[in-house]
Amino acid sequence: MDYHVKDEALAEKGKLRIEWAAQSMPVLRSIRERFEREKPLQGVRVAACLHVTTETAYLAQALKAGGAEIRVCASNPLSTQDDVAASLVVHDRIPVFAIKGEDKDTYYRHIHAALGHKPAITMDDGADLVSTLHSDRRDLLEGLIGGTEETTTGVIRLRSMAEKGVLRYPIIAVNDADTKHLFDNRYGxxxxxxxxxxxxxxxxxxxxxxxxxxxxxxxxxxxxxxxxxxxxxxxxxxxxxxxxxxxxxxxxxxxxxxxxxxxxxxxxxxxxxxxxxxxxxxxxxxxxxxxxxxxxxxxxxxxxxxxxxxxxxxxxxxxxxxxxxxxxxxxxxxxxxxxxxxAAEGHPSSVMDMSFANQALCAEYMVKNAARLERRVYRVPEAIDREIARLKLESMNIAIDRLTPEQEKYLHSWEMGT
Structure with missing residues (x-):
């Protein structure tokens, strides 16, 4: 297996830290359990350019449980947690290309390495995978069915590409999901x-x-x-x-x-x-x-x-x-x-639970709907957004009201006045 991490001896520490994070990620855990049964991503090659943290590791495990063949690289030279990268390699057999403090040349070598298995889906945090594919690796564009983008900055870049007509494959803007930016961006x-x-x-x-x-x-x-x-x-x-x-x-x-x-x-x-x-x-x-x-x-x-x-x-x-x-x-x-x-560890895992649930479900959505997706930037489907919110509330033992048939009718009619 091809990979590049700082020190495999850090793997045990990383494994424990991933386990700690996973305890606060019940939504992604429920998705992972379903993925393990249904294998919706069977044989789908995924390249993920994300911050290599404990939460990202749990997402990678969930995608692999769903049948994906995933490679991971860092989306920032200083954000990698070296013990986590080592654990993914040693314990999960997931190829990781990331070292905290890597220089710019190494950073881009790692991006190219993550693209080395000719992915069908990309997961970006800043759109560096997309920009690399559209500049240096255009030979891989035909095999792509879609991608996701995690950040505001990346979505801005991708919308610019779409407006100029140069975006060559569909992207779902995970950042724009309410269960992402209202919680991850603000509280995280x-x-x-x-x-x-x-x-x-x-x-x-x-x-x-x-x-x-x-x-x-x-x-x-x-x-x-x-x-x-x-x-x-x-x-x-x-x-x-x-x-x-x-x-x-x-x-x-x-x-x-x-x-x-x-x-x-x-x-x-x-x-x-x-x-x-x-x-x-x-x-x-x-x-x-x-x-x-x-x-x-x-x-x-x-x-x-x-x-x-x-x-x-x-x-x-x-x-x-x-x-x-x-x-x-x-x-x-x-x-x-x-x-x-x-200088810290990134967002708390309980808020990344929703962000990465969006990533996992959007990957599944793209596989199921690849034939009808156009080369543009999409919002996360509302059904996915609401399901994640529902699952999060359920995990917190919080119940909410439901509309009665009378209320549903009122909201969808114009006949009833004041």
Whole structure:
């Protein structure tokens, strides 16, 4: 079996950590049990470019239980949990190509390795598999029946491809499922981002000024959790509707140029490039801490920061100090990459339970409906979204009401007035 992980001796530790995560993933467990019986993915080759965490490992096990032949690579050079990667190789015989801290060349070699078995389905977290297939491995496009995309950033890229008519196979935007972005993006990113910042810095958030750049679902989650830790939250936005919502939620809204001189912590979650740049670095106070929880490490203009600095050093794990000519120090966490995965463990497994349930069920859906899917980006079918929510509530022993026949009729009629 072809694979590339850091150390197979870590496999036992990884196995226990996967088992721990699985205890909080009852929805995916129920899907896995059904997959084991029905084998809906029998013989289907899957390439998954995802964060190699305990939760991803449980998804990979579920897909294999359903009959899939799966290969896994990392969707971020710093997000791999090496013990988990080793466990998938040693205990599950799943080829994994991922090492925490891998350089850019290795990262792309691993992507090509994951595509080496000519997949029929891709699973992406940022659309790097799709972009590689459309640039360097176009020879594999004809064999693809579909793909899934986990992130906001990836969906933006894929919709752009579809609009320009260059997308060569159908993709389901898992990120757009309500059971994904309303929970994973908000509660998962919120908690895990704060977790990563605190683990990396051990600094107190209470009483600080915490600048959140981008008030999408991820930004909402981080703002909510930072405020819950006692920080005074400032939001920066370019969208007037989101900025207005942030104001109504009780946060101060400022342009980044005005937030830069007052912020103690800065976290970008926009999906765009150079959100924090030269003018902001020049205005920041001594000791400002800058990090990113958007998918790619482009939101902070690190090249410009390096050019402004007279010295730089790693002062503790995942914390790099840039000293300015005037003596000010700016600290960048996790090389500007996803801080929740670079310095912490990513989203809690109970929220990833729903996200990865979407991945598993959408893979099954594509296999069943391959003949009628067009080359465009689809939403997750509403029936899948609602079934996952139902299963999650059931696992929490929570019951809800059902419409009576009279109520159903009323909602679907126009004859009855006030």
């Amino acid at each position: 990113t919120g908690q895990s981002t704060i977790d990563g910042i605190v683990r990396a810095t051990n600094r107190l958030l209470a009483g600080s000024i915490f600048v959140v750049s981008g008030y999408g679902w991820c930004g909402r989650g981080v703002a909510m959790r930072a405020a819950g830790m006692g920080a005074r939250v400032v939001v920066t936005e370019v969208d007037p509707l989101r900025a207005l919502e942030a104001v109504m939620d009780g946060y101060q809204v400022l342009p980044m140029a005005e937030a830069a001189p007052i912020g103690d912590f800065f976290c970008t979650l926009t999906g765009d490039i150079h959100v924090i740049g030269r003018e902001h670095f020049q205005a920041m106070k001594d000791g400002a801490i800058v990090c990113n929880s958007g998918h790619f490490n482009v939101e902070i203009d690190l090249e410009t920061l390096a050019s402004l600095a007279v010295s730089r050093r790693t002062i503790r794990d995942f914390v790099e100090e840039f000293r300015m000519e005037d003596g000010r120090r700016i600290y960048v966490l996790g090389e500007g990459r996803l801080i929740n995965l670079a």
